[in-house]
Structures are given as structure tokens and as C-alpha cells.
Amino acid sequence: MNHFQLKNNELFCEEISIKNLAEKWGTPLYIYSHSTLCHHFRTFDSAFQGYPHLICFSVKANSNLAILRTFIKEGGGGDVVSGGEVFRCLKAGIDPKKIVYSGVGKTKPEIDFALKTGILMFNIESTQELNLINQQAKSLNTKAPVSFRINPDIDPKTHPYISTGLKKNKFGIDISQALNKYKLAQSLKNIEIVGISCHIGSQITETAPFVESLRKVKGLIKRLKEEAVIIRFLDIGGGLGITYDKETPPHPSEYAQAILREIRDEDITLVLEPGRVIVGNAGILVAKVLYTKSSSEKNFIIVDAGMNDLIRPSLYDAYQEVIPVKISSAKKYRADIVGPICESGDFLARDRLLPEPQNGDLLSVMSAGAYGFVMSSNYNSRPRPAEVLVAGKRSYLIRQRESYKKLIRGEKIPGFLMPE
Numbered sequence: 001m002n003h004f005q006l007k008n009n010e011l012f013c014e015e016i017s018i019k020n021l022a023e024k025w026g027t028p029l030y031i032y033s034h035s036t037l038c039h040h041f042r043t044f045d046s047a048f049q050g051y052p053h054l055i056c057f058s059v060k061a062n063s064n065l066a067i068l069r070t071f072i073k074e075g076g077g078g079d080v081v082s083g084g085e086v087f088r089c090l091k092a093g094i095d096p097k098k099i100v101y102s103g104v105g106k107t108k109p110e111i112d113f114a115l116k117t118g119i120l121m122f123n124i125e126s127t128q129e130l131n132l133i134n135q136q137a138k139s140l141n142t143k144a145p146v147s148f149r150i151n152p153d154i155d156p157k158t159h160p161y162i163s164t165g166l167k168k169n170k171f172g173i174d175i176s177q178a179l180n181k182y183k184l185a186q187s188l189k190n191i192e193i194v195g196i197s198c199h200i201g202s203q204i205t206e207t208a209p210f211v212e213s214l215r216k217v218k219g220l221i222k223r224l225k226e227e228a229v230i231i232r233f234l235d236i237g238g239g240l241g242i243t244y245d246k247e248t249p250p251h252p253s254e255y256a257q258a259i260l261r262e263i264r265d266e267d268i269t270l271v272l273e274p275g276r277v278i279v280g281n282a283g284i285l286v287a288k289v290l291y292t293k294s295s296s297e298k299n300f301i302i303v304d305a306g307m308n309d310l311i312r313p314s315l316y317d318a319y320q321e322v323i324p325v326k327i328s329s330a331k332k333y334r335a336d337i338v339g340p341i342c343e344s345g346d347f348l349a350r351d352r353l354l355p356e357p358q359n360g361d362l363l364s365v366m367s368a369g370a371y372g373f374v375m376s377s378n379y380n381s382r383p384r385p386a387e388v389l390v391a392g393k394r395s396y397l398i399r400q401r402e403s404y405k406k407l408i409r410g411e412k413i414p415g416f417l418m419p420e
């Protein structure tokens with residue numbers, strides 16, 4: 001369920017017409033629905049009701065401070081993958097004890113920052129990382145709370161770029177080596193083992209891969225107990241998929257039931273790291289039609305948003321629905337919807353049948369709330385779009401449109417290149 005609805009052939013976000021928002025804030029424009037964000041968070045959270053759990057929103061899916069703040073107010077924590085994301089969480093007012101830190105390439109300064117912040121746990125991905133964290137914790141005279149990220153060798157049946165739990169992927173440690181790694185961690189003075197984690201991929205549309213990997217992890221927890229390693233937190237990652245097109249992912253309650261069925265008898269706190277399922281369908285990207293043109297092969301609708309604003313279609317060949325913000329013509333037009341970037345891979349959608357657009361019409365790219373703005377860039381020196389949060393009848397600018405001046409911030413021409 002989301003709060004982007006057509007009313008009399010015109011698209012609304014909650015109680016505001018998208019056309020009004022585009023006029024007010026310009027295009028391209030990211031728009032998020034506050035009610036949808038809260039609804040999705042609560043639906044997910046309540047699915048685990050009755051079992052000790054913590055929802056750590058995956059910050060990389062959408063890291064805008066206002067979005068993070070929304071979930072923090074709902075009691076959520078953050079799953080981070082960089083020092084920058086720790087910084088964002090703190091700026092949004094998070095309780096540091098609700099931060100879990102994953103990622104294969106944590107640097108020394110990032111580790112120090114997280115240690116000083118006092119996060120809930122590091123999800124460790126290699127022995128070398130474990131040793132460095134131990135060393136840094138020692139130098140800061142503290143103990144680092146850690147879990148190992150296990151690679152369970154499970155095929156999540158998703159796009160290869162977003163599958164993370166296969167042996168050939170760079171993530172986690174091989175489950176067959178896990179016991180030895182835990183023993184090593186046990187011997188380190190500045191390490192405190194608190195948990196176990198696993199995250200097998202993204203946009204997963206069945207419960208089976210989650211259950212399968214959970215069973216493997218459960219077996220490991222049992223073995224660890226025999227070695228007197230007590231696991232307090234079981235972090236099962238994120239990855240639950242959403243409907244972009246015709247996918248039929250399990251509802252969060254179905255997902256929760258499948259998981260709870262497996263761990264009902266464990267004395268453990270469950271940590272969840274949902275990203276896409278919370279924000280994906282809570283945001284859209286609105287673009288303006290600049291031109292249309294036809295080659296002998298096909299038609300093109302050229303809009304003012306490109307792959308620098310939303311890269312999922314280009315990067316993953318991902319499908320995102322495109323709908324007119326206002327239906328102005330009964331005539332249909334089959335076309336590729338492309339951006340202004342100088343790359344043939346710069347498209348938002350291909351081969352779509354839409355009402356024939358006029359220049360200046362608005363198109364909405366749906367399901368753009370996750371991995372949308374956060375993956376945007378300044379390629380072609382295009383200022384990044386503005387982001388707006390809608391709550392009921394009100395809209396709030398939560399990120400200014402970038403200016404040309406911001407585009408060159410930090411750049412310098414060395415003296416020797418300057419005129420005498």
C-alpha cells in the first residue's frame with residue numbers, strides 16, 4: 001500500500017497534486033510520502049511483534065536525514081556500511097546502540113569513529129578486519145562488540161549484482177570457517193562477541209532463501225554454544241523485495257512468520273536490516289518531457305531526468321513503472337523514455353506504451369524511493385535533484401536542488417596553471 005494515487009486522471013502524493021509540487025520545486029524531483037514511510041515501517045515492525053527485535057533501517061537505501069529521522073522516531077535503528085552513514089545517523093539523532101555496521105572494507109578511521117560512537121555491533125567480514133578492530137579497540141582502551149557476517153552460500157535468485165550470499169561473492173566469511181573465526185575472536189582481549197549476521201542479497205521475492213540461510217546459521221549457533229560462545233543478536237540482514245512490475249514478494253508478515261517459525265525457541269534478539277521494502281514504494285522521481293522524436297526504428301521521449309538521477313534502469317536493467325502525472329491525450333505512443341546524458345545506456349524505461357505526451361508534460365517514475373537519489377551523481381555536470389517530503393496537505397523541502405556553485409565545491413586550479 002502506498003499513498004501515490006490517481007484522482008481524476010491526475011497523480012497525487014497524499015493530499016497534494018504532483019503537478020503542484022513540480023511547479024513549486026522544479027524537476028527532476030524526488031517526492032516521498034511520509035505516511036507511506038511510516039506505514040511500511042510499522043507494517044514490518046509489527047510483523048515481528050512478540051519477539052525481541054530491532055529494526056535497523058538500511059541507510060544506503062535512502063540516507064536523507066529527514067527519512068532517517070522518520071524511522072528513528074518510529075523506534076528504528078540504522079544498518080550502516082560507511083563512516084559517512086554513521087555520521088548521518090548521528091545527525092538524525094539516532095541512539096548509537098541501535099547502529100550495526102556491515103561492509104567488507106571498513107577503514108581504520110571509520111572503525112575508530114564507530115568505536116568512539118559506541119555502536120551496537122560491527123558485522124565483521126574477514127580475519128584481517130577482526131584483527132584491526134581488536135587493535136583499534138585496544139588503542140582506544142575499549143572492547144569492540146562484534147558479530148561475524150556469515151556467507152551461507154545460498155542463491156537468493158535475484159540480479160547477480162545484488163546477490164551477496166554466494167561463495168563467489170565478496171561478502172561475509174565462509175560458513176565452514178566460521179567456528180574457527182569465532183574461536184580466534186574469543187581469544188582477542190579487546191573483542192566482545194555479541195552476535196552473528198547474514199545478508200544474502202536484495203530484491204528477494206521468495207521466503208525460501210531466507211529460511212534456508214537461517215537454518216544454516218542456526219546450526220552454527222548451536223555449534224558455537226557447545227564452544228561456550230553465546231550469541232545474543234541474530235542479524236538476518238535485509239533483502240525483502242517489492243513490486244516494481246509483476247513481482248509477487250511475500251508480505252512482511254509472511255516473511256516474519258517464516259523466520260519466527262525457525263527461531264521461536266532461540267533465546268536471542270533478532271536484528272533486521274530492511275531497506276528497499278520500507279522506502280522503495282514510498283518515493284517517486286518526477287521528470288518533465290523536453291522533446292519527443294522518432295527514428296525509423298522507434299520513438300523517444302526525452303525527459304529532464306537521466307541516469308545520473310536514477311541509475312537502476314541503466315545499471316541493473318531494472319524495470320520501473322512510468323506513468324503520466326496527468327493524462328492529457330487518449331492517443332497512445334510507444335517509446336523509450338531517455339535522459340539528456342551522453343550515453344546510450346541513459347534510459348529510464350524502454351518500449352513503454354504511454355498516452356502521447358506534449359512537451360512540458362510530467363512523467364512519474366514509480367518505486368524510486370530506494371537506491372534512487374542515493375545512487376545519483378553529477379555525471380555530465382548535472383546538479384542533483386531536489387527531494388521533497390509530503391505529509392498530508394504539506395510538502396517540505398528535505399534537500400535543496402544542487403546549484404552550479406555546489407558542483408565545483410572543493411575543486412581548485414593550481415597556481416602554476418593560473419595566468420601570470
Ligand SMILES: *Cc1c(COP(=O)(O)O)cnc(C)c1O
Pocket residue numbers: 058060061079081102103199201202203237238239240273274275276277370
Ligand atoms: C544493502 C543491505 C541491506 C538492505 O538491503 P535491501 O534489499 O534494501 O533490504 C541490508 N543489509 C546489508 C548488509 C546490506 O548491504
